[in-house]
Amino acid sequence: MATMTATPALLAYERLAPVYDDFTDGYDHDSWVGRLEQIARNHGAKGPRVLDVACGTGKSFAPLIERGYDVWACDISPAMVERARRCPGVNADRVVVSDMRDLPKLGAFELVTCLDDAVNYLLSAEELEAAFASVARLLAPDGVYLFDTNTLATYRAGFAEGVVFERPLAGAVWRGETAEPIEPGALCMAVIELDDAHTGAISRHVQRHHPEPVVRQALMSAGLATRAVLGQSTGGVLHADADEEVHTKLVYVAGHRA
Numbered sequence: 159m160a161t162m163t164a165t166p167a168l169l170a171y172e173r174l175a176p177v178y179d180d181f182t183d184g185y186d187h188d189s190w191v192g193r194l195e196q197i198a199r200n201h202g203a204k205g206p207r208v209l210d211v212a213c214g215t216g217k218s219f220a221p222l223i224e225r226g227y228d229v230w231a232c233d234i235s236p237a238m239v240e241r242a243r244r245c246p247g248v249n250a251d252r253v254v255v256s257d258m259r260d261l262p263k264l265g266a267f268e269l270v271t272c273l274d275d276a277v278n279y280l281l282s283a284e285e286l287e288a289a290f291a292s293v294a295r296l297l298a299p300d301g302v303y304l305f306d307t308n309t310l311a312t313y314r315a316g317f318a319e320g321v322v323f324e325r326p327l328a329g330a331v332w333r334g335e336t337a338e339p340i341e342p343g344a345l346c347m348a349v350i351e352l353d354d355a356h357t358g359a360i361s362r363h364v365q366r367h368h369p370e371p372v373v374r375q376a377l378m379s380a381g382l383a384t385r386a387v388l389g390q391s392t393g394g395v396l397h398a399d400a401d402e403e404v405h406t407k408l409v410y411v412a413g414h415r416a
Contacts, residue, residue, distance in 0.1 A: 165257075166364040167279035168234050171214075174350060174361040175237035178215050180328035181350070190394030191221040191273075194304060194409065197396065198269050201385050201411050203302040205268030211258050211293065211305075212276030214238050216245030219271075223247040230264055232256035259288040266298040272305035275312075275407065278365035281345065283372055290380035294414065303382060303412040306390065307368050309402045310340065317346040317365070329353040342369045342402075370400075370408065377412050386411040 174181065195203075206228040210219040213231035215238055223229050223245070230252040233239050243250035256262055258272065259280070270293050280286045293303050313336070315321065321334035335347040343366070350361040368376075374384050389397040389405035400408050 165234065165279075166281075166362065167276075170361045170363050171233070171235035172237045173352075173359040175215070175235060175241060177328040177330060177352060178238065179217070179241070181325050181330055182217065183327050185217070186394065187217045188221045188224075191218060192225075193394060193396055194271070194273070195222065195225065197386075197388065197409070197411060198271075198302045198304050201302050202300055202413070203269045204300070205298065207265070207267045207298075208269045208271065209261075209264065209267040209296060211261070211270060211272040212274070212279075213242050213253065214274065216242035216248065216253070218273045219248070220245050222271075227269075230254075230267070232258070232261065234258070259285060259292055261292040261296055264296060266301070267296055268298045268301045270297055270301065270303045272303075275306060275308045275365065277305050277373075278308050278368065279363075280368075281364065281366045283376055286368060286373065286376040287379045290377050290382055290412075294381045297382075297414060299414060301413060302385075304409070305412075306407045306409045307373065308365065309389075309405055309408055310342065310367060311403055312406045313340045313344065313346045313365075313367055317348045321348075340367070343367055343372070370402070373408075373410060377410075378415070381415055382412045383415040384410060384412050 208227045208229050210231040213233050219229045219231050232254045236255050239255050243253045317334045317336045319337045324331050331351045348363050352359050387400045388409040389400035390407040
């Protein structure tokens with residue numbers, strides 16, 4: 159695997175790791191991942207081997223362990239991986255530090271997931287294609303690749319300059335920093351300011367909005383095909399009629415091209 163550079167995503171999550179679980183305390187990962195698992199099964203995911211890319215502290219793969227899957231996982235942040243290895247039921251040796259653009263040889267997986275807008279930290283179409291090609295090398299011939307991206311609605315509501323909200327449990331404040339109008343393909347920024355009890359650090363998040371045609375083309379260039387695109391609204395509710403202006407995320411289902 160190539161040597162990792164200090165990307166904005168790596169720096170952001172190294173600083174956020176100590177409070178990440180508190181910051182996301184209100185998320186119902188079990189119900190959400192359960193719905194996503196059913197979508198994957200509907201599109202042919204059958205086997206027990208799952209790779210969770212950009213796994214964070216393990217909240218995205220814990221429901222899969224509970225459902226009997228043989229879980230492997232990776233994240234670019236060593237601090238996040240350290241916490242993910244403590245997740246009940248996981249084999250700590252199967253949770254590794256890795257850049258999603260250059261995944262290690264871990265075998266073939268019937269299901270690969272990449273959740274919680276991790277794909278938006280890829281800041282160019284070339285990085286997007288590299289990440290998809292890396293997944294394609296590990297995806298079983300009949301495997302399913304399931305990931306999500308933030309929508310324009312999410313960026314306009316959470317990343318625009320002047321947007322502020324607090325997470326008291328985590329001792330953190332979220333502040334949008336994107337001054338320009340947020341249009342398709344925009345580079346968007348926000349910071350999470352931690353209080354002194356949590357080191358007083360600033361976790362800066364830089365993301366790219368990826369329009370659906372760009373994502374579809376990157377998948378195709380990587381040898382994958384888009385099977386479905388769903389909209390997701392608050393609470394992890396999924397909709398067949400995906401809408402960038404209405405839904406908080408788009409959920410993509412992909413697999414190898416015929």
